[in-house]
Amino acid sequence: MILVSHLLVGAAIAEEIKSVPIAIFLALFSHYLLDFLPHSEYSIKNIGEGKWRHSFFDFFKIFLDFSSGVLLILVLAKNPLIALLAGITAILPDGLAFLAFVFPENKLLKIHRAFHHIKTHSFRNKKIPLFWKIISQALTIAVTIIFLLK
Numbered sequence: 021m022i023l024v025s026h027l028l029v030g031a032a033i034a035e036e037i038k039s040v041p042i043a044i045f046l047a048l049f050s051h052y053l054l055d056f057l058p059h060s061e062y063s064i065k066n067i068g069e070g071k072w073r074h075s076f077f078d079f080f081k082i083f084l085d086f087s088s089g090v091l092l093i094l095v096l097a098k099n100p101l102i103a104l105l106a107g108i109t110a111i112l113p114d115g116l117a118f119l120a121f122v123f124p125e126n127k128l129l130k131i132h133r134a135f136h137h138i139k140t141h142s143f144r145n146k147k148i149p150l151f152w153k154i155i156s157q158a159l160t161i162a163v164t165i166i167f168l169l170k
């Protein structure tokens with residue numbers, strides 16, 4: 021899923037679970053769980069292919085995605101610092117996936133990337149209409165915003 025979805029779910033978990041360590045753990049776990057849901061993501065093909073000189077627009081999309089999630093957390097969360105910490109934790113697996121692009125020879129990053137991309141994104145082998153891939157993500161964002169607003 022896109023970063024804003026993961027950030028908001030991590031923040032919503034932190035707002036609901038009062039134990040910070042448990043909230044952080046659940047926020048991390050939520051990333052893999054959410055990535056199991058069929059979803060679509062914007063392309064970061066240039067980063068994926070290591071075409072760094074052509075990656076500006078990819079990084080710009082990531083920046084917009086990340087900053088809108090952070091902004092929503094700062095505006096909506098009752099305890100923004102903890103919610104932001106949990107939100108950032110929830111996007112760590114995508115950070116590790118990015119590092120695997122930068123350091124393709126690192127074995128741990130390779131293993132994580134294989135798990136993250138192949139195991140959790142297993143729906144990619146199934147024909148699921150784009151509509152449902154967008155709805156799953158839109159619902160995730162809407163539900164977490166409602167959660168943060170309560």
Ligand SMILES: [Zn+2]
Nearest residue numbers: 021055113114
């Ligand atoms: Zn992911």
